[in-house]
Structures are given as structure tokens and as C-alpha cells.
Amino acid sequence: MNTLMSDIKITRTKTTKIHDVDFDNLNFGRTFSDHMLVCDYKDGKWQSPEIVPYQPIVLDPSAKIFHYGQSVFEGMKAYKDANDSVWLFRPLENFKRLNISSKRLAIPELPEDIFMEGLKALLKVDSNWIPKKEGSSLYIRPFIFASGNGFHASPADQYKFVIALAPSGAYFSGKVKVLIEETYSRSANGGVGFAxxxxxxAGQFYPTQLAVEKGYQQVIWTDDTNHEYIEEAGAMNIFIRINDTLITGPTSDRILDGITRKSIIDIAKREGIPVEVRKITVSEVVNAAKDGSLKEMFGAGTAAVVSPISGFGYKGIDYDLPELKDTYATFIKKYITDIQTNKSDDPFGWRVKM
Amino acid sequence: MNTLMSDIKITRTKTTKIHDVDFDNLNFGRTFSDHMLVCDYKDGKWQSPEIVPYQPIVLDPSAKIFHYGQSVFEGMKAYKDANDSVWLFRPLENFKRLNISSKRLAIPELPEDIFMEGLKALLKVDSNWIPKKEGSSLYIRPFIFASGNGFHASPADQYKFVIALAPSGAYFSGKVKVLIEETYSRSANGGVGFAxxxxxxAGQFYPTQLAVEKGYQQVIWTDDTNHEYIEEAGAMNIFIRINDTLITGPTSDRILDGITRKSIIDIAKREGIPVEVRKITVSEVVNAAKDGSLKEMFGAGTAAVVSPISGFGYKGIDYDLPELKDTYATFIKKYITDIQTNKSDDPFGWRVKM
Structure with missing residues (x-):
């Protein structure tokens, strides 16, 4: 298959919703643009993608998405610079990861051109929906789900790939307080945690609700064997600064290979921040909090960007993090955001013009 | 809430599909009856259930079912006896388990009357769809999914409960050959495996595909720490007979509390079959296969009923099970099916007349 932008059938909406949107006060992921990309997998192959007005999806009650959870997604952001140029950040990494996720979920892999050319065409049609205000962006949600029918517990024979767009503000407001999990787990060895x-x-919501009831916003997941190692926070990977060293856990079959995560590792290396990718025990973090060597913790992800953590709870005790003046989190957040929004050089070649 | 059958609004289809169905040659879960029950959760509570013609479900592309996997289901069967009476098997157990699953997935629990009265009313409307042929039944699929919208990774504010009906034949045709898994895992300690x-x-499909390519039909999952213990088979719980003792693993947060499984334990106890509920190591099963004390293995579940296993693969070696004349599997399958279809006494009080 070789999809060119010119091949993609575009059906434009007759009535735009854009004038109803307050671009100065955007929430996260609850306002949707005028169009979406759809592409069906049937008869053993991905069909031609189309751009259509944003509209409901119609499924048989036996569609396997309702029963057997075959779905994968990505999260990306488009930014508009002062000259109205549109930029993406490492989009091929999202494409590759989508297929890594799909493979583990027995979903047929998507050709690169459908993803990249489809995204490009959709962003062109809805380019007015990309916010310019600092801290806002057009959140991009590519997703694939099982649309084929039947109650037999086996992979579907039909799938739907959709890209939807949501002009969005910040995912978190303010600093985040986290709970290090001792009971529940996010993923198994040999499971699907990396996808x-x-x-x-869905599996994280209930333990997170319990944490929220105790005054935390997010859970930091630990390994399911002994709850001994720090893993990730579900909506973001976790970085820990002990003295001047930035540490993050290695990816595994239980931890998502975050694009923001690996970009931060590269930025740290380039900027002379000592960075270690290694397993971190909960007790190392607790001891560092006790002796004052724990300087910072922050989450990293496309939606969350770089989210500073104000403190953590563990075994009923709360540990506050110090209020530093110059933090790695602030430095790195500005560094990566400036690259993303074309306000700085891009020494890594991560920025892609649409 | 107190839903009575008389309260449930019923909209009947104008054109039945029943004459298109070959009830002598039913597949599993691919033919659907004329009606379905639907009930929405919104504004903080479950609304009134309705029976409507079987029809597509319409959802916003941002509905959380597509993105965050919030869905739970049950599997039940309705049987029609020689006098056209309709029977269910331990339906309250399905109802209770649905809510146990929902709680873990942060889905609001469903009131008992919506489930039980809704099911009763639906079966009355579609009673002609219940097959009478031996080995066939009306497969009942109650399910709940997140219908509320938004890309924020948090529980939905709206859900949909549906009961759909599928007149069905056998889930497996013939004996099943299984692979004892050494690499992939189904569930984590502290995870959602019991739900x-x-x-x-979805997480089981890819490893199962790999097993199918090697000539097996199903995977027997093992613990994710060391792949040392036999857990379950995904679509069914597992029973192992060593000499004259029937053994099955204990339920845990990784293993589904199967209704067929616990019924079989009770039947074995009543009928003087030595039965043990305890952890079983893979090496115990392999050694029993080698020394000839492994007599039977079978799967147990609502869809699979009692499915004899012909042999298993482990570390590249295939172990065949003996061809016995009088098997526990045959005895128990007849015993439980006779109770379900009102062909025998029901000493346990499991059968419920609709």
C-alpha cells in the first residue's frame, strides 16, 4: 500500500464547532475538532483511510471491543509556532509503538503511510484547531479497536483505526502527590504492561481511586512480585533525582517505553546531567527522602509533559520533597517544550514540520 | 431501585430473524436473538432498563471503552427442557461476580433487580430462541462498558449494561490440546485476573496464536513470577486428575472464580471423588505424566462446559494423556448438564426456573 495525501478522501463538515470553543480556557481531552480520520481493517487488510466529520461510531453489540478489550492507542501533540507552522514531536516513535502494542494484542499492524499521511492530511484539514497559547496544544489520539463481531474469545476479524483531535490545556494542574503502591499491581511479567x-x-482506576481518597493524585506502581521496585505511574514514567543524579527505571515488558522518557534521558546526557537507567528500589527512595539526598521526583509523558511531584506516601507515612529553586524538572520541561514548539534549536532532529 | 418485570419497557422488533437460523447447526456466539436489554448509568445512577430490538450501539469516538478498556462481562446459558420450561444455572453467582469484576474496574455496581428481572423479561420475550437440541443452549452475554466520553485517563461518568442472547452450539469441537506457558502471563499479583x-x-490472544501455530488450541497459564504453578486456561479453569484424585488450583487475585469450577468441586465431594483445591506445580503434572499417574486433564467453564484435554506441551515436549474408558470428565459433564437441563434431580438447588 502506498497512500498519498492526495489519495485520502475528505468529506468536510458543513458546520464547524470551532466558534463554540474557548481556546483560552481549554480542559484536557474533552473538546474535539471538526474531523477525524477513519480506516477499517477487513478482508485481511487495511482499507483506504478517509477523513470525515467527527461523528459517532456505530457497532454491533457483539463487537469484540466490548467484550475482549482488544484496543491500543497513542498520545501525541501538535504545536503551532509564531509563524503558524505546525510541528509534531517524534511522530514515527508513536507509529512504531502503536504497532508494538498492536502485535501484543493480536491486532494487525498498520502500514506507516496510513498513519503518517493520514495524520498529516487530518492536521491540514483541522489546522485551525491547533492552539497557540503557551501550555496548550492539539492533543492527538490515534487508536485502534476490534470492531469485528462474535462472543468467541478470539481475535476479531475486523478493526477500526481512528485519529481524533482534542485542543487541550494541561493534564495536571499544579504539583502531584503520589502514593507508592504496596497491594495492587499494574502489570505482570510476560504481560502487556509495555503496550x-x-x-x-482500566486496571489502574480502582487503586487510583483508593489513593485519591487518601489525598494522592496518582499511584506509583511497583513490581507485582514483592512491590520492591519503582516502575511507572500509569499516565507517565517516573524520574527520581538523588543528589545530582537523575534516575529512571529501565523499560521492560511491564513498563511503557515512553517517548518523553527517552527524550529526557538524551537531553540529560547532552546537557551534562548525570543520568542512570537502572532499577530503583522503593527503600532507596525512602532512605534518600529520610537523609535529604532525594531532591526531586517528576513524571514524564506526552499528556503530562514533565509533572513535578510534591511528595509521596508509603506505608502510611508521607514524605515531602524539598522546594528547590533550580530544578531539573523546570529545566527539562522548558528544554523539551522549546524544541516541541520551535522556540529553540533542535539538536536531536526530533521536531517534524507538517 | 426496585425494578419489576412489569416496569420494563419493551419495544418489540417488527421482523423476527428466527426463521433464518438453522438451530440444528449452531456455531458459538455468532447468531443473535431478536432483542436485547439495555440500561444506562448516568447522573450518578443506573437508569431504567429497557428491552429493544437487537440493534447497533452508537458511541462518541472518545467513549472510554475505546481507550481505557473499562469493560466487564458474564457468560451464562439458558436451557429448555422437554416441557418447554426454561432454566438457568446459578444466575445469582453470575450477578455477584459481575459486580466483583465491576468494582475492580471502577465501574459502578449494578442493582440485583436490574440484572435478574431484566434477564427474566428478556428471556420471556425471546424464549423461542432457546435451543432444545442436546449440546445446544442459549448463550447469555451480560456486559457493561464505559460509554462516557473524554481522553483523560480516569473512570467514565457513563456506562451501558447490555444483555445479548446467542443460540449456540459447542465452544470447542473435540478434545483440546494445550500448551503450558513458559514466557507470557495472563495476570499479575494484585492485578485484575480474577475479574x-x-x-x-485481549492479552491472551497473541500467546494463544503462537500456541495455535505450534498445534495447540489453548494455553494453560502459569504464575508470572516463575511459571511454576498451573493457573487457568483463560476461557476455562483447569482440573487435573492424578491417580483417583481430582485437583484444581485455588482461586486468587490472578484466577477467575469459575461457577462451573466450584460446582464441579461440590459434585466431586458429593459423589465421593477425592478432590483437592491446592496449588499444583507444573513439575508435578509433568512427573505424573511421565510415571503414568496423570489420568485426566479437563477445562471447566460456562462456554466450554467440561472440555477434556488430550495432551499438553511443555518445554518442547508433548505429553499425551491416556484414553480412559470411564473418565471423571464424562461423568461430571453429564452430571452437571443433567442438572442444567432438568434431566435429573438438583440436590444443590442450582437450577432456577425462569
Whole structure:
């Protein structure tokens, strides 16, 4: 298959919703643009993608998405610079990861041109929906789900790939207080934790609700064997600064290979920040909090960008993090955001013009 | 809430599909009856259930089912006896388990009357769809999914409960050959393995495909720490007979509390079959196969009923099970099916007349 932008059938909406949107006060992921890309997998192959007005999806009650959780997604952002040029950040990494997720969920892999050319065409049609205000962006949600029918517990024979767009503000407001989990787990060895699979998120909601009731916003997941190692926070990977060293856990079959995460590792290396990718025990973090060597913790992800953590709870005790003046989080957040929004050089070649 | 059958609004289809169905040659879960029950959760509570013609479900592309896997389901069967009476098997157990699953997935629990009275009313409307042929039944699929919208990774504010009906034949045709898994895992300690959650099934499809390519039909899952203990088979719990003792693993947060499984334990106890509920190591099963004390293995579940296993693969070696004349599997399958279809006494009080 070789899809060119000129091949993609475009059906434009007759009535734009854009005038109803307050671009100065955007929430996260609740306002949707005028169009979406759709592409069906049937008869053993991905069909031609189309751009259509944003509209409901119609499914048989036996569609396997309702029963067997076959779904994967990605999260990306488009930015508009002062000259109205549109930029993406490492989009091929999202494409590759989508297929890594799909493979583990027995979903047929998507050709690169459908993803990249489809995205490009959709962003062109809805370019007015990309916010210019600092801290806002057009959140891009590519997703694939099982649309084929039947109650037999086996992979579907039909799938739907959709890209939807949501002009969005910040994911978190303010600093985040986290709970290090001692009971529940996010993923298994040999499981699907490395995939951006729907089921990974549903399983986190209840333990997160319990944490929220105790005054935390997010859970930091630990390994399911002994709850001994720090893993990730579900909506973001975790970085820990002990003295001047930035540490993050290695990716595994239980941890998402975050694009923001790996970009931060590269930025740290380039900027002379000592960075270690290694397993971190909970007790190392607790001891560092006790002796004052724990300087910072922050989450990293496309939606969350770089989210500073104000403190953590563990075994009923709360540990506050110090209020530093110059933090790695602030430095790195500005560094990566400036690259993303074309306000700085891009020494890594991560920025892609649409 | 107190839903009575007389309260349930019923909209009947104008054109039945029943004459298109070959009830002598039913597949599993691919033919659907004329009606379905639907009930929405919104504004903080479950609304009134309705029976409507079987029809597509319409959802916003941002509905959380597509993104975050919030879905749970049950599997039940209705049987029609020689006098056209309709019977269910331990339906309250399905109702209770649905809510156990929902709680773990942060889905609001469903009132008992919506489930039980809704099911009763639906079966009355579609009673002609219940097959009478031996080995066939009306497969009942109650399910709940997140219909509320938004890309924020948090529980939905709206859900949909549906009961759909599928007149069905056998789930497996013939004996099943299984692979004892050494690499992939179904569930984590502290995870959602005990819940009938969509995501648990999607994660099994790829490893099962790999097993199918090697000539097996199903995977027997083992613990994710060391792949040392036999857990379950995804679509069914597992029973192992060593000499004259029937053994099955204990339920846990990784293993589904199967209704067929616990019924079989009770039947074995009543009928003087030595039965043990305890952890079983893979090496115990392999050694029993080698020394000839392994007599039977079978799967147990609502869809699979009692499915004899012909042999298993482990570390590249295939172990065949003996061809016995009088098997526990045959005895128990007849015993439980006779109770379900009102062909025998029901000493346990499991059968419920609709």
C-alpha cells in the first residue's frame, strides 16, 4: 500500500464547532475538532483511510471491543509556532509503538503511510484547531479497536483505526502527590504492561481511586512480585533525582517505553546531567527522602509533559520533597517544550514540520 | 431501585430473524436473538432498563471503552427442557461476580433487580430462541462498558449494561490440546485476573496464536513470577486428575472464580471423588505424566462446559494423556448438564426456573 495525501478522501463538515470553543480556557481531552480520520481493517487488510466529520461510531453489540478489550492507542501533540507552522514531536516513535502494542494484542499492524499521511492530511484539514497559547496544544489520539463481531474469545476479524483531535490545556494542574503502591499491581511479567493497551488503564482506576481518597493524585506502581521496585505511574514514567543524579527505571515488558522518557534521558546526557537507567528500589527512595539526598521526583509523558511531584506516601507515612529553586524538572520541561514548539534549536532532529 | 418485570419497557422488533437460523447447526456466539436489554448509568445512577430490538450501539469516538478498556462481562446459558420450561444455572453467582469484576474496574455496581428481572423479561420475550437440541443452549452475554466520553485517563461518568442472547452450539469441537506457558502471563499479583474484564482476554490472544501455530488450541497459564504453578486456561479453569484424585488450583487475585469450577468441586465431594483445591506445580503434572499417574486433564467453564484435554506441551515436549474408558470428565459433564437441563434431580438447588 502506498497512500498519498492526495489519495485520502475528505468529506468536510458543513458546520464547524470551532466558534463554540474557548481556546483560552481549554480542559484536557474533552473538546474535539471538526474531523477525524477513519480506516477499517477487513478482508485481511487495511482499507483506504478517509477523513470525515467527527461523528459517532456505530457497532454491533457483539463487537469484540466490548467484550475482549482488544484496543491500543497513542498520545501525541501538535504545536503551532509564531509563524503558524505546525510541528509534531517524534511522530514515527508513536507509529512504531502503536504497532508494538498492536502485535501484543493480536491486532494487525498498520502500514506507516496510513498513519503518517493520514495524520498529516487530518492536521491540514483541522489546522485551525491547533492552539497557540503557551501550555496548550492539539492533543492527538490515534487508536485502534476490534470492531469485528462474535462472543468467541478470539481475535476479531475486523478493526477500526481512528485519529481524533482534542485542543487541550494541561493534564495536571499544579504539583502531584503520589502514593507508592504496596497491594495492587499494574502489570505482570510476560504481560502487556509495555503496550499502550486499553486494559492496562482500566486496571489502574480502582487503586487510583483508593489513593485519591487518601489525598494522592496518582499511584506509583511497583513490581507485582514483592512491590520492591519503582516502575511507572500509569499516565507517565517516573524520574527520581538523588543528589545530582537523575534516575529512571529501565523499560521492560511491564513498563511503557515512553517517548518523553527517552527524550529526557538524551537531553540529560547532552546537557551534562548525570543520568542512570537502572532499577530503583522503593527503600532507596525512602532512605534518600529520610537523609535529604532525594531532591526531586517528576513524571514524564506526552499528556503530562514533565509533572513535578510534591511528595509521596508509603506505608502510611508521607514524605515531602524539598522546594528547590533550580530544578531539573523546570529545566527539562522548558528544554523539551522549546524544541516541541520551535522556540529553540533542535539538536536531536526530533521536531517534524507538517 | 426496585425494578419489576412489569416496569420494563419493551419495544418489540417488527421482523423476527428466527426463521433464518438453522438451530440444528449452531456455531458459538455468532447468531443473535431478536432483542436485547439495555440500561444506562448516568447522573450518578443506573437508569431504567429497557428491552429493544437487537440493534447497533452508537458511541462518541472518545467513549472510554475505546481507550481505557473499562469493560466487564458474564457468560451464562439458558436451557429448555422437554416441557418447554426454561432454566438457568446459578444466575445469582453470575450477578455477584459481575459486580466483583465491576468494582475492580471502577465501574459502578449494578442493582440485583436490574440484572435478574431484566434477564427474566428478556428471556420471556425471546424464549423461542432457546435451543432444545442436546449440546445446544442459549448463550447469555451480560456486559457493561464505559460509554462516557473524554481522553483523560480516569473512570467514565457513563456506562451501558447490555444483555445479548446467542443460540449456540459447542465452544470447542473435540478434545483440546494445550500448551503450558513458559514466557507470557495472563495476570499479575494484585492485578485484575480474577475479574471477567475485557483486557484479560485481549492479552491472551497473541500467546494463544503462537500456541495455535505450534498445534495447540489453548494455553494453560502459569504464575508470572516463575511459571511454576498451573493457573487457568483463560476461557476455562483447569482440573487435573492424578491417580483417583481430582485437583484444581485455588482461586486468587490472578484466577477467575469459575461457577462451573466450584460446582464441579461440590459434585466431586458429593459423589465421593477425592478432590483437592491446592496449588499444583507444573513439575508435578509433568512427573505424573511421565510415571503414568496423570489420568485426566479437563477445562471447566460456562462456554466450554467440561472440555477434556488430550495432551499438553511443555518445554518442547508433548505429553499425551491416556484414553480412559470411564473418565471423571464424562461423568461430571453429564452430571452437571443433567442438572442444567432438568434431566435429573438438583440436590444443590442450582437450577432456577425462569
Amino acid at each position: 499502550k493497551a486499553g486494559g492496562n488503564y | 471477567k474484564a475485557g483486557g484479560n482476554y
